[in-house]
Amino acid sequence: MKTYIKSIALLLLVITTACEDVIDVTVPTASPRLVVQASLDWQKGTDGSNQEIKLSTSTPYFDTNRTSPVNTAIVTVTNKDNGVVYNFTNQNDGTYTISNFEPIIGHTYELEILYNNERYSATETFISVSPINRVEQSVEGGFDEELLDISIFWNDPVDIENFYLIKFIEAGDVVPIYEDYPDEFVDGNELDTFFEKEDDDDDSSAKFNPGDVVEISLYGISKQYDHYISLLIEQYDSAGDPFSTIPGQLRGNCINTDNPDNYAFGYFRLSEYDTVTYTFQ
Template sequence: MKNYIKTLFVLTSIIFSACEDVIDVDVDTAETRLVIEASLDWEKGTTGNNQTIKLSLSSPYFNTQDITVVTGANVVVTNMNTGDIFNFTDENDGSYTTNSFEPIIGNTYSLQVSYNGETYEATETLMAVPEIKEINQSIEGGFDDELLEVNVYFDDPVDEENYYLLNFYETGDLFSFFADVSDEFVNGNEVYYFFEKEDDEDNNQAPFQAGDTVDIELYGISESYYNYMRLLIEQYYSGGNPFSSTAALIKGNCINPTNPDNYAFGYFRVTEVDVATYTFE
């Protein structure tokens, strides 16, 4: 009996000791690339003159602490319809700003970023967005009839293709919730979208309750940006699903015309956005 207890103690010690071993796994590290965060968003009711573009360098997947900002770049946006040029000032913290941007619906804008001997370019058209005409709450329209959801309504224009991006964010959550919307089957009609939250401790997320406030943003976006976001959203929300397709590299629209293999990460978008806030009762 004593030998049995002694043997059990030794085995238990070995098991728990093994659990404390640290295993280092070598993973491939991709080459460093320029990351361009260029979202020129014109909020309804504002001039849209103040805009910011952020530049940084990509980092290894498991490096979540350090972000290498890029300074010393030359950033210019040009209205291809009018020829107006908007120079962005280097703020020496990775951000480049202007207070003279002029947004014009339907006009096409080009971005040019010159950095470290390379030039990156992108073009995008400024798309209009309808006003959010109603926001309310319910419990019967979502996936779970015991959870509160917020409902957003807006009117889609007639006889034209339109694409939208919705962003929902409650203060305290780690991440926003994004949804891509096309008018393919609702052209010219009222568009309705709902959003509800479930418990998610990993993301510090809890279901909506009375008194909670959610920020809502409705963007009018181009078809190309819609396709980009649709793939990005699909890959993000299918993470951990054993039946989902294998994740693939999603390229933005920031190209390097003289050295195509050295493209930049990120996307240059120019949008109109309607912003609203809703508090649950």
């Protein structure tokens, strides 16, 4: 009996000692890369003349300073169809703006960034989008028939390959929710998508309630961007899942023409979009 007790005591001592060990993990670091946020979005009903591009550099994962703006770049966008060059003004805070941009659906534009004596370039076409027909709330369109959800509806053009990006954001939230939507199997139909929040018995605000306000935006995007954003959304949704695959580095369409190995993160996108704001009844 004494031997048995001693064995248990020794085992507990080993476990306790092991739990107090400090393990130092060396996290590999990489040289900072240019990060490009260049979504030139044209809201229906506006002239689209005011546009903004943000530049920064990547930072180590555990760095408390999450932003590192780039203030020494030269940024231009050229309409390749008519040769018009748009020079973006450096605001010295990582943003580059313009107030006379002219968006033309179907025209191809080239982004050029000169930074650290290297040239970055990206090319995209301005993509149109159908207007949002209507917005509806219900308790039947989502996964839980006891919760309020919201849907938008729009017409998909016939015999044209279309790709959509939908952004949902509730008033007061900081981070929106994104969904990509190709028309591969629904070409030419009236399309719809819904947004529903999960219920939480301990938090009444976790679900939609009358008076809640949500904004939904529908963007037209290219096939190349749809592939990029779908992978990005997949990686974001699987974050924290111990069984998910290890995400790889997502390369956008911004190419370093002087030093291809020093590629940039981010994407140059040109989208027409429609947006609605809805208050739950």
